[in-house]
Amino acid sequence: MTTLRHVTSINDLTNEEVERVFDLARRFLSELGDTRLKGRARGRRTSQRIGRSAHTGAGQILANLFYEPSTRTRLSFESAMLRLGGGTITSADPASSSAAKGESLADTVRVVSSYADAIVIRHPRDGAAKLAAEYASVPVINGGDGAHEHPTQTLCDLFTLSREKNKLKNLNVVISGDLRGSRTIHSFVYALARFGANIIPMPGAAGMELPAHVDWRLKNEFNCRPVAKGESAVDAAYVTAVEPHQLSLMASPETELGVKLKKGIDVVYVTRFQKERWAGGKQDYMKVDSNFLKDKKYKRSAVLHPLPRVGELDIALDKNRRAAYFQQASYGVPIRMALISMLLDFDADHALDKFESGFRAGEYPLYEQPRKTGVRCANPNCIVHDPQEGIYTANRFHFIPSNPPRLRCFYCESDIEDMLAGHRRTRHYEAPGADMTAKKLKDVVFFADAAQARAAGYSPGRGAKQAAVG
Numbered sequence: 001m002t003t004l005r006h007v008t009s010i011n012d013l014t015n016e017e018v019e020r021v022f023d024l025a026r027r028f029l030s031e032l033g034d035t036r037l038k039g040r041a042r043g044r045r046t047s048q049r050i051g052r053s054a055h056t057g058a059g060q061i062l063a064n065l066f067y068e069p070s071t072r073t074r075l076s077f078e079s080a081m082l083r084l085g086g087g088t089i090t091s092a093d094p095a096s097s098s099a100a101k102g103e104s105l106a107d108t109v110r111v112v113s114s115y116a117d118a119i120v121i122r123h124p125r126d127g128a129a130k131l132a133a134e135y136a137s138v139p140v141i142n143g144g145d146g147a148h149e150h151p152t153q154t155l156c157d158l159f160t161l162s163r164e165k166n167k168l169k170n171l172n173v174v175i176s177g178d179l180r181g182s183r184t185i186h187s188f189v190y191a192l193a194r195f196g197a198n199i200i201p202m203p204g205a206a207g208m209e210l211p212a213h214v215d216w217r218l219k220n221e222f223n224c225r226p227v228a229k230g231e232s233a234v235d236a237a238y239v240t241a242v243e244p245h246q247l248s249l250m251a252s253p254e255t256e257l258g259v260k261l262k263k264g265i266d267v268v269y270v271t272r273f274q275k276e277r278w279a280g281g282k283q284d285y286m287k288v289d290s291n292f293l294k295d296k297k298y299k300r301s302a303v304l305h306p307l308p309r310v311g312e313l314d315i316a317l318d319k320n321r322r323a324a325y326f327q328q329a330s331y332g333v334p335i336r337m338a339l340i341s342m343l344l345d346f347d348a349d350h351a352l353d354k355f356e357s358g359f360r361a362g363e364y365p366l367y368e369q370p371r372k373t374g375v376r377c378a379n380p381n382c383i384v385h386d387p388q389e390g391i392y393t394a395n396r397f398h399f400i401p402s403n404p405p406r407l408r409c410f411y412c413e414s415d416i417e418d419m420l421a422g423h424r425r426t427r428h429y430e431a432p433g434a435d436m437t438a439k440k441l442k443d444v445v446f447f448a449d450a451a452q453a454r455a456a457g458y459s460p461g462r463g464a465k466q467a468a469v470g
């Protein structure tokens, strides 16, 4: 392996690489016995077990570091590595590992890098996988970090859609439930947009909309056009403008959406209320059941759910021909076999180092500043704010040259939208321009507001008046 590749976000993989994962997963599925359940058989108690094993991973070890509960992700990673002929070591109970003694993630992954050939990590903090990747000397795979992302679930989701619907482009996909707290949704929407699907958000309750930074990225970085029509939530959508010349022919956003939705909803993706990421108790929450699906637009919808379900998806649907969620979960094994094989170079034709790294990696300049002064990540659940882990992180951001510019946390990828730029030489601060190169960024300190800038000994510059006064 020539380069060390990590998968901390779905955007660490190019579209071509995702297709290669699917290619290989399909091969594993057919080698191991494809148990795809069709039609009414979905409801029968048919085993979803995949048969024989491959042996390309013999002698290799996968370490699972799980700091949060898991059934599917952990067991399917273990099963995948075992079916590849490799071995697994797992730490799934933080109370019985050195984490309970106060050991940091950074130290743990440095140690585990000498025990295993790849590490899967699940952690309650957003950005934990990125921190682990900074310190590990073997590939790190994000098995879910806080509310940030869950890229391997997205691979299973997309793979399910590609098999159920034979395509991803132009699919109409309803994403429903806890759009704010579900990390599966965040990886999923980026991938849907990249493959040209239309996204129709249906929050499970008020306040459960997509986070502002995810919404911003869909619109500004993933070629999505937001379209709203009337009051009905189903009629608001992100339309992926894969064919801009065609879209411009449409009379209005309403017409455009009407045309797109006319063929009905292809997919309903349901998520549970992420109670562990919300303060306060359970809210009124949507339920997807036969009543919900009786509208004719759902006639041909495949129903997906990353599972576990806790009431939001009626068990009476399990026998319904539209239910695809157990099939979706069964793909966890071949998909993870494929990803492990690619990361660890088990299969020369599918190795990840044959491609450019990542979807947009390296596109934005990095900004790093000492911790004593200036902005900090605004997401309170980011790993940088963890009392045990924070000292191992840098105060590092991607500089997004939008108008106005924003800073994206290197770890959790949430954005700071409002900041002031202090110039180290003149000690003046002002509203930042979008034209900052990596070199220029070295002469700048970003402040959260004017009070922070003044406290650091900076005074207003000529451009300070345009900036929001803190």
Ligand code: NCD
Residues within 6 Å of the ligand: 072, 073, 144, 150, 153, 183, 184, 271, 272, 306, 307, 308
């Ligand atoms: C998801 C997760 O952990 O984010 N579970 C999974 O990996 N399939 C979804 C969830 O917990 O709601």
